[in-house]
Amino acid sequence: MEIHPFARARDYPDSVFHDVIPNESELTGGVTIEPGKQYGFFTDTTVCIGCKSCEVACKEWNNLPADDIGLTGQSYDNTGALSANTWRHVNFIEKKQALADDTAERPARGVRDNDQNAFQSGWLMMSDVCKHCHHAPCMESCPTGALFKTEFDTVVVQQDICNGCGYCVSACPFGVVALNPLDGKAHKCTLCYDRLKGGLEPACAKACPTESIQFGELSDLWERAATRVEDLHARGVTSAYTYGTPDAPGATGDMKYLNSFFLLTDRPEAYNLPAAPTRPSNRVAPAFAAGLSTIAGLALAAAVLFAGAKTTRD
Amino acid sequence: MPEHRDGRAVSKGAASPEAAAWKGPTYYGRSQLKPSPFNAWVVGGYIFLAGLSGASAVVSTVAEAVQGERGAGIGRKGRYLSMLAPLVGAPLLILDLHTPTRFYNMWRIVKRTSPMSLGTWILTAFIGGAGVAVVAQLGVDLLGLKWLKRIARLGSAPAAITGAGISTYTAALLAATSAPYWAADEKGLGVRFASSSIAAGSAALALGEKSRSTRRTLNAITGIALLTELVATAVHHKNVKAKGVGASLESEWAHIEEAAVLGLGVLLPLGLYVASRRLGDRKRAGAVSDLASLAVMAGSAMLRVSTIRIGQDSASRPEVSLRFSQPENLPKKRRA
Numbered sequence: 276m277e278i279h280p281f282a283r284a285r286d287y288p289d290s291v292f293h294d295v296i297p298n299e300s301e302l303t304g305g306v307t308i309e310p311g312k313q314y315g316f317f318t319d320t321t322v323c324i325g326c327k328s329c330e331v332a333c334k335e336w337n338n339l340p341a342d343d344i345g346l347t348g349q350s351y352d353n354t355g356a357l358s359a360n361t362w363r364h365v366n367f368i369e370k371k372q373a374l375a376d377d378t379a380e381r382p383a384r385g386v387r388d389n390d391q392n393a394f395q396s397g398w399l400m401m402s403d404v405c406k407h408c409h410h411a412p413c414m415e416s417c418p419t420g421a422l423f424k425t426e427f428d429t430v431v432v433q434q435d436i437c438n439g440c441g442y443c444v445s446a447c448p449f450g451v452v453a454l455n456p457l458d459g460k461a462h463k464c465t466l467c468y469d470r471l472k473g474g475l476e477p478a479c480a481k482a483c484p485t486e487s488i489q490f491g492e493l494s495d496l497w498e499r500a501a502t503r504v505e506d507l508h509a510r511g512v513t514s515a516y517t518y519g520t521p522d523a524p525g526a527t528g529d530m531k532y533l534n535s536f537f538l539l540t541d542r543p544e545a546y547n548l549p550a551a552p553t554r555p556s557n558r559v560a561p562a563f564a565a566g567l568s569t570i571a572g573l574a575l576a577a578a579v580l581f582a583g584a585k586t587t588r589d
Numbered sequence: 590m591p592e593h594r595d596g597r598a599v600s601k602g603a604a605s606p607e608a609a610a611w612k613g614p615t616y617y618g619r620s621q622l623k624p625s626p627f628n629a630w631v632v633g634g635y636i637f638l639a640g641l642s643g644a645s646a647v648v649s650t651v652a653e654a655v656q657g658e659r660g661a662g663i664g665r666k667g668r669y670l671s672m673l674a675p676l677v678g679a680p681l682l683i684l685d686l687h688t689p690t691r692f693y694n695m696w697r698i699v700k701r702t703s704p705m706s707l708g709t710w711i712l713t714a715f716i717g718g719a720g721v722a723v724v725a726q727l728g729v730d731l732l733g734l735k736w737l738k739r740i741a742r743l744g745s746a747p748a749a750i751t752g753a754g755i756s757t758y759t760a761a762l763l764a765a766t767s768a769p770y771w772a773a774d775e776k777g778l779g780v781r782f783a784s785s786s787i788a789a790g791s792a793a794l795a796l797g798e799k800s801r802s803t804r805r806t807l808n809a810i811t812g813i814a815l816l817t818e819l820v821a822t823a824v825h826h827k828n829v830k831a832k833g834v835g836a837s838l839e840s841e842w843a844h845i846e847e848a849a850v851l852g853l854g855v856l857l858p859l860g861l862y863v864a865s866r867r868l869g870d871r872k873r874a875g876a877v878s879d880l881a882s883l884a885v886m887a888g889s890a891m892l893r894v895s896t897i898r899i900g901q902d903s904a905s906r907p908e909v910s911l912r913f914s915q916p917e918n919l920p921k922k923r924r925a
Contacts, residue, residue, distance in 0.1 A: 349617040356619060366616060415702035416765065418709060419694040438694045439687025442705050445625030445766040445904065448914065454626050459687035528919050547616035547907070549914030555765040556702035557920065558775040562764040563704075565779030566757025570644070573787045573817065574651050574753075577810045581655040584806045 281305040297474060304476040306491045310426035314471065315534030316480065316488055317496040318402055319503060320546075321515065323487040325351060325400035329363040332482035336467065337362065350398075357403060359455035362464035363479050368399035368545055401546050402479070402488055405430070405451045405464035406519060407534035413443035413452050413463075415556040421461070428493070428534060429466035437461050448530075448552035466535070493534060497521075500538055507540075514540045518548060528553030610836040611912035621910045622767055624901040628685050633894035635681040636759040637789065639712070640782065640889060642674035643756030644790025646719060648810060650749035653742060661738075663803060666794050668726045668741060671719040671748055674755060679712065704761040711754035718747030756786035759893070763900060769913035770903035771896070773832040777825030781892065784821055785854075788814035789889035792858070792882035801871065804878055808862045811885055815855045822851065833912040837903035846895035854888010857881070 284302040300308050308314065333339065339360045347353050350367035357364045411430045414422040421436035422443060432443075432452075439459040443452045452463045467477035475481070480490035489496060500517045507515035519525040519536030524543055526532045530552055543550045615621070649667020652660035683692045696713070700706040722744030728737040760782035764775030771778065788811050795807035826838060837843065861881035868874040903909045 347617075349619075352617075368614075368616070412767065415700070416705065418698075418700065418703050418705040419691075420698040420700070421694070436691075436694055436697070437688065438691035440685075440695075440705065441626035441687060442703070442762075442766075444623050445627075445768055445771075447623065448767040450620060450622040453623055454687055456687070524916075527916065542613065544611065544621075544911045545614045545616070547619065547621050549621065549911065551916040551919050552767070552914050553772070553919065555767055555772065558764045558772060559702060559704055559707075559761050562761035562775040562779040563758065565776035566760050566783040567753055569780045569783035569817065569821075570647060570753040570757055570787065573784065573810070573814050574647050576813050577648050577651045577787075577791070578655050580806050580809050581652045581660065584656070584802050 295473070299474055300476040300490070303481050304490050306476065306495070308427070308471050308474055308476070313428035313493040313534065314466065314491065315407060315429075315493045315496055315536065316404060316466070316477070316490055317500050317536060317538070318404065319487050319489065319500070319538045320399065320401040321487075321503075321507065321512070321538060321540060322485045323365070323400040323402055324485055325365055325367055325398070326484060327354075327365050328482040328484060329402045329404075329479035329488055330354060330361065330365060332478040333363045333464075334361075336470070336478035337465075357405070357451050357453070357463075359453040359462040362404065362462075364403045366399070366401045366403055366546055368401070368541070370397045370399065370541075399541055399545065401537065401539070402483075403546070404479070404535055405466070406449055406525075406536070407464075407466055409531040409534065410529065410554050410556070412446040412448060412555045413461075415554075416442045416446035418442060425466075425468055425471075427466070427468070427471050429468065429471075430463075430534075431465045431468050432461050432463060434458075434460055434462075446555050448549055448555070450547075493532075496536070500536065503538060507538075512540060516540075518543055524550055525552065527551040529557055530554050609833055609912070610906075610908040611833075611910075611915075612908075613911070615907040615911060618907060620905045621907045622904040624904040625766065625768060625897075626687070627897060627901075629894050629897040629901070631681050631685045633897050634890065635678045635685075636762075636782070636893040637886075637890040638673045638678035638681070639759060640756040640786030640893075641789040641793055641886065642671045642678065642719070643715065643752030643754065644786040644788075645670040645794050646715075646745065646748040646752030646790075647756070648787065648791050648794055648807070650745045650752075653745065662800070663794055663807075664742065664745060665726055665730075668719065668722045668745060668748075670790070670793050671715075671752065672723055674712065675716040675719065679716070702765075704758055704765050708755070708758040708762060711751050711758055715748060715751035715755050718744050718751055720744075722748055756790070757783045763896065766900075767910075768900040768904040769832075769834045769910050770829060770837045771900040773834045773913065774825050774828035777821060777828050778896070780821040781818055781825055784814045784817040785889045785892050787811075788818060788854075789886050792885035792889075796879055796882045798875075798878075801874075804875070805866065808865065808878060808881070811882075812859060812862050815859055815885065819851070819855050822855075832918050833915065834903060834909055836906070836909050836912075837899055840899055840902045842895045842898035842902060846891070846899065849891035850888050850895060853884050854891060855885075858884045858888070 350369045352367040354364050407429045421433045437460040476490045480488045504515050517523045518539050519533030521532045645667045649663045653664035683689050695709040722741050725737040725741035728734040760779040763771040791807050791811040798804040858881035865874045865877040
């Protein structure tokens with residue numbers, strides 16, 4: 276069996292390197308990173324083993340401190356949620372056996388809802404991350420232009436511009452962006468903007484030992500995901516679907532598509548994802564129109580009342 | 590109540606069946622969204638002052654345009670009241686930034702998808718127009734320069750137009766987010782904020798007004814605005830429930846809204862206005878009218894504070910946000 280999945284890796288048989296390898300992403304991810312193309316993540320949750328390498332790699336590369344050291348009591352998830360300091364977060368969903376009094380209200384969960392054998396031992400694991408939305412609500416809401424679309428079609432906060440208004444936090448339909456109270460700026464995954472510029476694939480994708488996190492050109496990733504879904508369906512995992520690809524759940528309400536998308540086997544809510552998010556900026560015009568026409572109507576009423584008011588001063 | 594490790598209360602299920610919150614799986618009851626980091630009192634205070642300033646510019650300019658010289662008294666009051674937004678409101682906005690020293694970055698760009706960006710520019714334009722008007726008015730009042738009257742009046746026109754903007758853009762500001770309560774009915778929120786602004790602006794103009802006919806006219810305008818707000822509130826709440834966000838109307842701040850906005854800010858002043866009209870004693874009628882004005886302004890302020898708090902609560906509760914983001918709530922028409 277070929278050890279190296281990507282041909283160029285064979286050019287570097289040594290285990291010690293004295294220089295940076297040009298376009299290293301070709302070795303590690305089979306992708307050449309060029310400005311002007313669209314890049315993203317395909318996170319295949321069916322092969323996630325919950326090792327949290329992505330979380331660690333992200334924190335290491337981006338110099339992010341731990342949020343909290345303690346136990347949540349929520350399965351193996353002691354990270355809790357994405358935050359200003361946590362840009363990858365592994366969800367652990369423990370699917371319980373269906374209880375007799377529980378089945379009426381709760382829909383069947385996941386691949387197997389009746390026992391905990393075989394497939395992932397009744398666990399779902401998913402490495403969550405910023406979705407780098409095509410119509411990114413955080414970017415659309417940002418009043419300073421700190422949030423912008425990079426030459427790799429990813430969404431990044433410019434730390435030297437952000438003034439910490441916090442509007443992006445409330446705009447994000449996925450609860451990703453957060454303010455850091457220490458520096459008063461908004462933070463989120465940059466899809467390793469600095470690494471992409473240097474020809475390296477993002478730290479989490481490089482560290483992922485099971486190829487659950489795949490980095491690549493968006494069109495390639497979409498193809499890979501479609502093939503993977505077909506393959507899973509053929510193997511009997513009929514619940515597999517993509518979240519965030521065009522016309523799929525997550526890419527609803529004019530969101531078009533998410534540059535980092537997922538392959539899921541349970542309904543989105545189980546992973547703490549919205550089933551059908553909407554694009555907040557579509558609400559700007561109707562809200563303005565309703566408000567301004569109300570003002571116009573009341574101003575007209577005021578004009579009539581002032582005109583009809585008695586002329587005597589008393 | 591059990592708490593998460595970060596101190597947030599673990600969300601409870603909806604209390605009433607009509608609220609119809611999300612019954613399916615959540616992720617350990619953790620928030621699916623991050624609530625907006627706005628300070629409700631600071632930002633709510635700004636929204637209230639912007640509404641009051643902008644609307645008083647609108648109403649006073651209309652009065653001057655219709656009544657000419659006879660409306661000059663209201664015009665003058667309106668010009669001074671319009672300074673509340675720049676002098677108190679704008680500092681509140683800067684205070685709420687988490688890096689206030691960079692407030693000027695708001696002027697880096699214009700972005701039509703961001704009500705905060707649009708609002709920055711509308712407020713800037715308002716400060717310009719209202720500023721010219723108030724400086725001219727000061728010249729008239731302090732230095733006796735009568736020729737400045739025309740400039741004061743000319744400055745009021747752009748102040749009124751941009752005033753309509755600053756008193757309403759704040760509804761778009763909240764609606765163009767993912768917080769379920771704010772996003773559920775953007776039009777309803779727009780009408781509520783606009784009518785409450787006009788009520789507060791008109792009530793502020795009526796405060797201490799000596800002329801009985803002017804006071805009555807202003808109170809009538811406030812009354813119409815309050816009735817509009819009353820209807821808009823009912824429609825807004827109905828639409829919010831229809832989108833499955835009804836559970837957010839059972840929070841603590843929703844009850845505060847009922848008491849402080851509807852009770853104190855709408856129903857009480859409507860009653861007081863009726864009483865004031867019936868009172869023969871001119872002094873007492875004026876006092877009752879002033880009391881009503883103060884109640885209207887308090888209610889208008891509380892509308893903004895409570896709306897922010899209910900929205901933040903709706904965002905932090907997964908059973909509300911996951912219910913709101915169901916496919917049935919998607920807009921009917923999809924842009925190509």
